[in-house]
Structure formats: structure tokens, C-alpha cells
Amino acid sequence: MTDLFAGLDDRLPALHELYRDLHAHPELSFQEVRTAGIVASRLRGQGWEVTEGVGGTGVVGVLSSGDGPVVLLRADMDGLPVLEETGLPYASTRTAVDAAGNEVPVMHACGHDVHVTCLLGATAQLARNRDAWQGTVVAVFQPAEEIGGAPAVVQDGFAERFPRADVCLGQHVSPIPAGAVGTRPGPVMAAADTLRVRLFGRGGHGSRPESTVDPVVLAAAVVTRLQSVVAREVAAGSLAVVTVGAIHAGTKANIIPSTAELHISVRSETAAIREQLLAGVRRIVHGEAVAAGADREPEVVVTETFPVTANDPAATATVLGAFTDTFGAGPVFTLPQPVTGSEDFAAFGAALGAPSVYWLFGGLDHAAFDGLDQAALLENGVPSHIPSNHSPLFAPAPDPTIELGVRYLLTAAAPWLAVRSGRAGDGRED
Ligand code: ZN
Numbered sequence: 001m002t003d004l005f006a007g008l009d010d011r012l013p014a015l016h017e018l019y020r021d022l023h024a025h026p027e028l029s030f031q032e033v034r035t036a037g038i039v040a041s042r043l044r045g046q047g048w049e050v051t052e053g054v055g056g057t058g059v060v061g062v063l064s065s066g067d068g069p070v071v072l073l074r075a076d077m078d079g080l081p082v083l084e085e086t087g088l089p090y091a092s093t094r095t096a097v098d099a100a101g102n103e104v105p106v107m108h109a110c111g112h113d114v115h116v117t118c119l120l121g122a123t124a125q126l127a128r129n130r131d132a133w134q135g136t137v138v139a140v141f142q143p144a145e146e147i148g149g150a151p152a153v154v155q156d157g158f159a160e161r162f163p164r165a166d167v168c169l170g171q172h173v174s175p176i177p178a179g180a181v182g183t184r185p186g187p188v189m190a191a192a193d194t195l196r197v198r199l200f201g202r203g204g205h206g207s208r209p210e211s212t213v214d215p216v217v218l219a220a221a222v223v224t225r226l227q228s229v230v231a232r233e234v235a236a237g238s239l240a241v242v243t244v245g246a247i248h249a250g251t252k253a254n255i256i257p258s259t260a261e262l263h264i265s266v267r268s269e270t271a272a273i274r275e276q277l278l279a280g281v282r283r284i285v286h287g288e289a290v291a292a293g294a295d296r297e298p299e300v301v302v303t304e305t306f307p308v309t310a311n312d313p314a315a316t317a318t319v320l321g322a323f324t325d326t327f328g329a330g331p332v333f334t335l336p337q338p339v340t341g342s343e344d345f346a347a348f349g350a351a352l353g354a355p356s357v358y359w360l361f362g363g364l365d366h367a368a369f370d371g372l373d374q375a376a377l378l379e380n381g382v383p384s385h386i387p388s389n390h391s392p393l394f395a396p397a398p399d400p401t402i403e404l405g406v407r408y409l410l411t412a413a414a415p416w417l418a419v420r421s422g423r424a425g426d427g428r429e430d
């Protein structure tokens with residue numbers, strides 16, 4: 001299509017090496033010091049203007065090639081507290097101390113190492129082939145996507161300190177065959193709220209439950225009854241999920257503890273369903289506490305909120321058109337509905353008043369799918385035996401995922417960067 005891709009083949013071995021290094025050295029949210037250091041030094045080496053420490057550990061690179069639109073390209077850098085079980089030769093064996101002071105294993109279980117590698121590949125291509133485009137690119141390597149770090153970048157004066165983007169572009173590697181790429185206009189990722197619920201019982205000896213209010217039994221009743229919120233209260237066909245992902249209570253078999261804690265993830269597609277789900281959770285938590293005879297009202301705290309990630313329809317049509325022109329219609333899909341995962345990427349478009357487009361691309365070997373085609377995957381979802389993001393077994397196939405991830409970023413940006421085909425050769429100094 002254009003010479004934005006010139007030299008990419010020669011760069012791939014180094015990108016694969018970078019990927020293996022990042023994968024073996026994951027860092028928790030807001031602790032991405034090593035990763036940020038690598039990003040900053042690579043960007044500088046490529047000739048980008050670099051700002052470090054944006055919103056904590058964020059790195060922002062700016063590169064201009066004459067007048068033209070400003071395109072924001074974004075990657076996230078954090079890993080997760082997951083013990084890697086992929087068995088890969090470059091698997092992580094790292095641990096770190098989390099925000100609560102606990103030592104935890106760390107893994108790039110969401111594939112953000114793929115995102116960093118692909119964006120560094122794209123920035124290298126943009127720097128090398130500067131004569132092939134016009135405008136300005138702002139490359140954002142943000143911290144802490146997993147806990148909603150984008151607002152920290154925005155609140156660090158992002159809109160004032162860097163060229164204001166005309167479009168914001170972001171991507172995520174997904175548990176679908178490598179080569180597939182797509183998105184949808186409008187909502188593409190769900191809103192997510194994380195709730196921390198503390199249930200208060202009355203502790204005592206395990207041999208005399210009659211003298212206690214057992215918060216373990218209360219927690220079990222809450223977990224069971226929460227399953228009815230989506231199943232019985234939300235209309236069929238609406239995107240809604242309530243998951244209790246963590247439950248903590250007690251220390252020993254013969255001690256009835258005095259409290260129990262639940263961590264709950266609530267996903268929704270619209271503000272109305274979000275309110276309905278949150279109200280349902282609160283009602284059940286309080287109702288079960290009353291039913292248990294608890295002396296004290298439970299505490300319900302919303303600890304994280306991610307808004308719906310919505311794609312601008314016109315910009316999305318432009319990106320999907322560029323993908324189809326470059327890769328053919330076959331691998332390019334339009335999602336029938338938003339996915340239930342969530343993102344903080346919308347914070348950039350919201351802060352800049354700019355349209356944004358966020359797409360998903362495949363990262364897995366075709367062999368894993370036993371001949372399932374793209375249409376079947378879109379219709380029925382990813383089969384449950386295939387490890388997805390956040391699984392200890394999630395293992396993107398570097399070849400061809402990394403090369404394609406670089407190509408998607410460049411292809412999506414191209415319509416805004418007035419890309420010329422063929423050699424420009426205007427002799428501009430780099
Ligand atoms: Zn994730």
C-alpha cells in the first residue's frame with residue numbers, strides 16, 4: 001500500500017527479541033519502570049521527542065513530518081498478578097509486591113507486551129519512512145490499564161502538554177486466530193465497575209455457631225443469590241455480567257470469623273443496565289445481611305469504574321475501510337455486539353474531544369481452532385477450551401501476531417497521515 005511498511009521485514013527479528021524480553025519481565029500496574037525505560041530509550045533511538053513519567057510511569061513520544069492531522073496511537077504496558085503456566089521458554093517467573101503489600105506472581109496475561117512491541121515497531125517504521133507521511137503522531141505508552149490508569153495520564157496535563165490528537169487509535173490482542181482483525185461502530189467494550197463488599201457477622205468458636213452470625217454462610221448466600229441478577233432481572237439479549245472474582249474470610253476451621261469480603265465485577269453496555277445491576281447487587285447484599293441477622297450494615301464500595309468504550313462511526317468506517325483495502329475483506333470482521341471486557345482507552349478521546357477507534361486482532365495459532373471459521377467464532381464466541389486474556393495459559397503466537405499488529409497500527413493511521421504511495425524522495429532531512 002505505502003512505503004510505511006518499508007524495512008519492516010528486516011526489523012522483525014529484533015521485535016521478536018524485544019517481545020520475548022518484555023514477556024519474561026512483566027510489571028504490575030503503575031510499576032512499569034523497566035518497561036517504560038526500554039520504551040523511552042527505543043523511542044529516543046528512533047528519533048522521537050520523548051516525555052517520561054506521564055501519569056506515573058507513562059511514556060509519550062511525539063514525531064512530526066510537516067503539517068497535517070495529529071494521530072494518537074496508544075499501547076498499555078502493565079502485566080497481571082497471575083502465575084504463568086504457558087511453559088514457554090520465555091515464560092515469566094517474576095514476582096512483585098502489589099499495592100496491598102502482598103508478594104504476587106506477575107505475568108503478561110493480557111498481552112500488553114504484544115501492544116508495546118507492536119507500537120514500538122510502528123514508531124520505528126514511522127521514523128524510518130518519514131517521507132511517506134505528513135502530520136504528527138503522538139505515541140502513548142500508558143501505565144496501569146488493568147486498573148484504569150488512562151485517567152492518571154489525562155490528569156497529568158496530557159491535553160495541554162502534547163499536540164492535540166484529531167483521532168485516537170488503540171488495539172488489543174484477542175483469543176482469535178492471528179490474521180483476524182475487526183471492531184464495530186459505537187460501543188465496542190462494556191462498562192465495568194469493581195465493587196468491594198464487606199459483610200459483618202459476629203465471630204466466635206466454630207463449635208458454638210449459635211453464639212455467632214456466620215459471615216461465611218452469609219457470603220455464600222450472597223454469591224448464590226447474585227447469580228439471579230443477570231439471569232432473572234435483566235432482559236434477555238442485553239449485555240450484563242456480574243462476577244464474584246474474589247472471596248476472603250476466616251483463618252482456621254474452628255473459628256467463625258467476624259467479617260467476609262467479596263470483590264465483584266459488574267459489566268454493562270448502557271447506563272440504565274449499569275444502574276440496574278449496581279442496584280441489584282446492593283439490594284441483595286443488604287437483604288441477605290438482614291436475613292442472616294447481621295448486627296451491622298454491609299459496606300459496598302465502588303473501587304474502579306471503566307466507562308463504555310465507544311467507537312466513532314465515521315472514523316471506524318475509515319479504519320475498517322483501510323484494513324479491507326490492505327488485508328482484503330476476508331480477515332476483517334465487524335463485531336455483532338460489544339465484548340464484555342472493558343478498557344480505559346476512552347479516557348483519551350473524552351479528554352481531547354476527539355473521535356476514537358479501538359479494534360481487536362487475533363493472536364493465536366490457527367491450529368488451536370480445529371477449523372472453526374471466523375463466522376462461527378463471531379456467532380458463537382471463542383470456545384471455552386481456548387485460553388483467553390487473563391488466563392495463566394494465554395500465549396499469543398509472536399509470528400505473525402507482532403508483524404500484523406505493527407501493520408494494523410500503520411494501516412489505521414494512514415488515512416489521517418496523508419500517506420503517499422511509492423517513494424516520496426523529497427530529500428527532507430530526518
Ligand atoms: Zn486485561
Ligand code: ZN
Binds near residue numbers: 110111112145389
Ligand atoms: Zn488488556
